[in-house]
Structure formats: C-alpha cells, structure tokens
Amino acid sequence: MKIRAYLRASTSEQNAERAKEYVRNFAESQGHVIEQFYVEQASGRIYERPELNRLIEDSFAGDVLLVEQVDRLTRMKTEDWEKLKDKLKFNGLRVVAIDLPTSYQILTPSVDQLTSEVMSAVLKGINNLMLDVLAAMASKDYIDRHRRQAEGIAQNKANFKGKQQVQETVDKCLEVDKYIEVNQLSQVKACELAGVSISTWRRFKYRSASSS
Secondary structure, eight states: OOEEEEEEOOSSHHHHHHHHHHHHHHHHHTTOOEEEEEEEOSOTTOSOOHHHHHHHHHOOTTOEEEESSTHHHHOSOHHHHHHHHHHHHHTTOEEEETTOGGGGGGTSOOSSHHHHHHHHHHHHHHHHHHHHHHHHHHHHHHHHHHHHHHHTOOOHHHHOOSSOOOHHHHHHHHHHHHHHHHSOOOHHHHHHHHTOOHHHHHHHHHHHHHHO
16 A cells, blocks of 8 residues: 655645645654655646646555545535546545544554454445535535635735735635634644644634624
C-alpha cells in the first residue's frame, strides 16, 4: 500500500509548503510515508484534473489517495463526483481525508482479522456516506459563495476597519466556520487546516458580528 497525496495549488508557495508538511506529518503519525505529492493547478470545480488523473494512473489497487480536506476532491457537480467515485473504485484506490477521521481506519488495520473485517465493513459504509454528504455540501458551498459574490452580499473586506484583509484571508476564515460547524473540529484544528491564525479568525468573527 502506497500513500499518494493530492494537493490543490496554492497562491502562495509558503502555504503550499505548509500543506505538504501538514500532510507529511499526518502520514508519519499513522506510521506511513508519502510516496509522492501531486499538486493540482486546475480548478477544484471541474472533473478533468491532470494531476489527479496522473495520480490514478500511477496507482495500484489498494493504494491510498490522501487529501488534506475532503473538498479538495469533492467540490464538483454531483454527476461528476459520481463519475470520480466510480473511477477510484475501478482502480482500487481508497480515499483518506485528514478532516474525515472515519477514513483513518484504512491506514491502521486491526490485528484481529474478524474484528478488522467487521469494523472495516461498518466504517467503509460510514465513510462512503460521509464522503457523499460532504461532497454535496462542498458543491453547495461553492455555488452559494459565488452567488453571494455575484449579488454583492459577501462584502466581508468592507467590514474590516484599520488593516483590511484580502479576499484570500476572508475565504480562509469562512473555511474555518465550515470546519467547526460541519466537521465539528475545534477552533484551533479548524484554523490549522484552513491555514489562518486563530487570532485572525477571531478578529474576523468579532468585526463581522459588529457590522451585522
């Protein structure tokens, strides 16, 4: 079993390295090493992704596709997500997402074969269900976010006084909110995943609340 990490290209080289280090540390904490990183330049909304296709072509049945966040794979149309799932299943690839703890079982099989088979079946069902739910939510989040931008509702930058924050920071703060509400992560963990400091996120929350 080889671990292949799939990352979305960042606008900042520093953030890209942070993501690689975070994924690498996670794999090591589970007793594994990353075989190779695949960094995608294409939009997460489209089905055809060159680096993802290359990862699949390089893989063998039983290998693991590791992502930092579920929406790195699932932020696409429902029909495209169904096609991608079929493609991954056909090639025998298993998905592990750091923000989806139910997927960790793939990396730590039980010593007891009977227990392992039973738990594997149960967790596989739960994991597949969670992936579908989060895929639907990621798609909806993408659509809603762009609708708000088009309507001029999402004006978070204008709500900041003093040092204004760029849209990238605002988007990261919104991601923190999603991780806390949807994935039930702690504030510290959510900020770490989104790549923003907890002080910046708290300032965002305070000023957004003050302006509402």
